[in-house]
Amino acid sequence: MQTHFTPTQLQDPGTARANDILRACVHCGFCTATCPTYQVLGDELDSPRGRIYLIKDMLENNRVPDAKTVKHIDRCLSCLACMSTCPSGVHYMHLVDHAREYIENTYRRPLGERLLRWVLARILPHPKRFRVALLLAQIGRPFARLIPDARLRAMLAMAPRSLPPVSRNDDPQSFAPKAPRKMRVALMTGCAQKALNTDINDATIRLLTRLGCEVVVPKGAGCCGALTHHMGKTDESHQSAARNIRAWAAEMDGQGLDAIVINTSGCGTTIKDYGHMFRTSPLAADAQRVSAIAMDISEVLIKLDLPHATTAPALTVAYHAACSLQHGQQIKDHPKTLLKRAGFRVVEPADSHLCCGSAGTFNLMQPEISAQLKARKLATLQARNPDVIAAGNIGCMMQIGSAAGVPVVHTVELLDWATGGPVPPAMGATQPGHAPSLPSAMAVPILR
Amino acid sequence: MHPTSEADLAEAIATAKGALRIQGGATRDIGAPVIGTPLSTQAMDGIVEYEPGALTLVARAGTPLAQIEAALAAEGQRLPFEPMDHRPVLGTTGTPTIGGVVAANVSGPRRVQVGACRDFLLGARFVDGAGRVLKNGGRVMKNVTGYDLVKLMAGSFGTLGVITEVSFKVLPIPETQVTLAFSGHDPARAVVTMAAALSSPFEVSGAAWVQGQTLLRLEGMERSVAYRVGALAQRLQPFGQADHIQGTAANTLWQTIRDAGALVGCETLWRVSLKPSDAPAFLAAVDPEQQLKCQIDWGGGLIWLGAQTAENAANTHARLRAEIATLGGHVTMLKAPTALRTSLAVFQPEPPATAALARALRHRFDPKAILNPGLMG
């Protein structure tokens, strides 16, 4: 489209990047076809094309955004289905992230909203605080009806019924390979995931070491920054990211790394974007290095030779394609290929490109839309009559798992099982989310 | 009047003092009888342009259909919509013109697969009731420039204007054809057989039922037809064993179906258009004793009904209309004694809002109400 930025405006790198992206958009509207909020709301303003238009107007005119503009941009899931669909290569993710930052810096939200966002930013990226919050949520659940705010109610409802004890596998350490060493990889242990579910990292470590990887949990790494980044709180997100960049760069410069393995695709998309995020920072070179070796667990497993043998029954697995994986990272086939190789029968739901409604904090901030998307996703998954649902992202697992009717596990748990690991706890009689099975783990029950 | 050119025709209409009865070859005497000065287009004839490589033919309205079909056949092409010859059933004589085909939107059995006359009409020139020479459409298949009045003119029976020239998309004549014939079918069995055939990927180009036989036509290249005939016969095994009819016998058969041959000699004739799967129920309701002559075409979507005499015509007419009102669709009284064609509504009466639109359209195209006034009701 034709843009109208002044030379002064274009001196700001963020604005310059936004201008490039806006020029690429031809306003064709293809993106509306695959946008989940457009499917639900039918309003141009809640489609990528409409949001691009709002952002363009806001940035060109250096406007302090109004409440309506903010509302529509807040409603964006950042599922990035639009990027998969766009025939013109519009980098919507960079544009909407920049817009969120701009809004955070210029728009004064109502007090309640500000408070809520502040609380989420302070809690979710910090596992210890998050565990406390989840415990409080469990206590507060019976009183949910008394809470007037829909979002707070939604949050209470989302808290899982039981929580895993802290897994010591997530502490900084190194796991030796169980086969001749092929790779040395860092495991990104993340933040929210390990408070909600320790089975995923456990299975990842078992599987990778079984296949010949030395797996290191580097010191000093933590939240990738995605959550705060998508709220527009870029100072905080950059702080988190910088910590990770330093920690991983140190490891790369130390004993070396072949890959940084990420098993929450929501984080993977952000970590792969570190190069772009830090392009004008002193950390640019390290950020680039880190992004270059960041890989989703499925990418790493495809490189290693997953054996065709299986010690798991040939279950029907409905593969749920997380948005961050299929759209954000454009990884569509690896997880399915791996599951088939492991002997499972893989089926996919109709409209698999559509988001389940989890989308980071979206299910907390936009409960009505999230609920509609969740219902659609569940219906299409259940229509395939699966024995189990597999996904590559904790957010999706929590969203779908709460009402799926069948076990919901991470893809890596099934692959671990099929190559000699234990039955994923979510599928068995044991409590889901926290079955320790490595000798070095010291289970410390936090709540029963 | 026999104007020889468009300009003549325009003059004749502009200066007309009273109603005009527009005619081509006068072979399709359909509708409420029109009292008016006959105006024929027969002298405005001739193929204007024919490009086989572009599948396009342009001809003046008075050109005999036979001439057009011959010119096309010489290049191995044809009018795909298979226009019916009304002369046998209506008992008319004369030379059908291409203008008449368009004015009555005349199609045949192949309509079920490829579409009707109006679907192949690319453009038209016509003179409206004020004597203005007008054109719409053109010579190309893809044309969305302005409103599509070409479709409006097709099937307007001369009430919106006198067509002077038409452009058609034509198609190649396929190498060969084979017809599957199932015997001992009643309408119910026929319709399910035809539905199964038409839902198959084997490109059935004719699906009719007449005298207890369900007939399914397949056309195309030699090997293709052989394969499809086999595949279709196998798929339709639940409905019986089919005989194969080919060559001249098949051509004659479909020509007879096209011209509603089974109803030749009937004094009153109705043409029913409805949802194909409704055909058996419709027939059971209106003619439980099977006293009417009947032919089904278009997989069930077209029913020809005829009575030997005009004795109970009014009652039959009312019964048909009542039944179609519950099922949806329409009934046209195609042939009847003049008195009945005047007293009964020949064309299906439309809901008030739609009828108002039709009246208003006719008034704009024909302000003096001189073009076949009242023909369509």
Place this chain on the structure above:
Amino acid sequence: MEMPAPNPAVLALKPRLVARLQEVLAPDAVIHDEAETRAYECDALTAYRCPPLCAVLPSTTQQVSDVLRICHEMGVPVVPRGSGTSLAGGALPTADSVILGVARMNDVLEVDYDNRFVRVQSGRTNLSVTGAVEADGFFYAPDPSSQLACAISGNIAMNSGGAHCLKYGVTTNNLLGVTLVLMDGTVLELGGAHMDAPGLDFLGVICGSEGQLGVVTEATLRILPKPEGARPVLMGYDSNEVAGQVVSDIIKAGVLPVAIEFMDRPCIRATEAFAKAGYPDCEALLIVEVEGSADEIDEQLALITAIARRHNPVELREAADEEQARRIWLGRKSAFGAMGQINDYMCLDGTIPVSQLPYVLRRIGEMSKDYGLGVGNVFHAGDGNMHPLILFDANKPGDLELCEAFGADILRLCVEVGGCLTGEHGVGIEKRDLMVDQFAPDDLDIQMAVKDVFDPKWLLNPAKVFPLAASEPRRQAQIAAE
């Protein structure tokens, strides 16, 4: 591009209008805030923009009827909108008009395989109509390139085509019935599951009337059984003339391909750089696709490749499997996106008689030099529907005007050789002024007379299709009557 000046009397009605609309629609279905109406200021033709008075998003036919009735009473123009993908400015509003968007009405209402039709709400996207029936082996044939996103309502308004229409026809040939709401709120049911019209062919004139005769809320569409298979063959030639001859010969041979696509050198090069589909660098490229069983495909392709070889192709490539077939189509399907990556472009869609292909391409090449603007041609060769893509720079002053002038010349050329201004996209605002090159004043008058009948007050999308000078008396009569 001139648009009628907004009527101040209507602008003054805004608060009252919004209040009345809010009474009949859901709370979030009336968009009237200036920050929000901007998103509805244009469709895919972004060169022309104007925010509407307000935009409404009804969910039922009754609501559409109520909206139109209210606007009719108050004398407010209405511009219908499907998915807003029109390349002709069909959904461009004026400041005093209401955008009526049907995007919330996208359900499948009825599927009937015995009678081979599907009934849908008109806001449903084209591809998702096929999506609703493909698991059972059926599809909806008209497939415009925007089919992923475009709505059936827009398809009906513009009588959309697509690559498959060579064999299966365009929207009007596949439309069995509509629920149409007139500007005064009257709801009509036209057509249905039966074939042929009972009287005058209203469906035929409504299809392609660009949202000027009524708002379609539901449509009955013909569905067809999916063919057993399809396979493309790719041919490269050193000259446009030869390629045009090949197309002609294939048609004359009696083979009916399901699609014949043509790309010229500039387009091939741009597409290769972007999609890397492995196309040869030649003057003209043809992709011909046939359908049927494996044997039938072989039979047809044997004939086609024999014809192709007779003309000494630079390259002749058949698809041995699905992946190769996909690669053959990859470039063609990414053509527009590829061109868009290098440049802003304007896409036209004039249609010409197939025999005129080489001549028109040569003339376009000459004009390209005269205007100093590059052109790539990609189009549906089987029916002569061209898509010249004129490259320009939207941010360079004067380029847009130059581009439009060039485009107008190309379209006049199309009419000159016996074709027409638009084969698929419709007139909208884009080709309004060129209508006088194709139609005489009386021809335009009789079309406008049809609108007079359906919408006597000329409130539905009044500024489209007809040159403003031609429609002025009728539009002014409405304003004067207020």
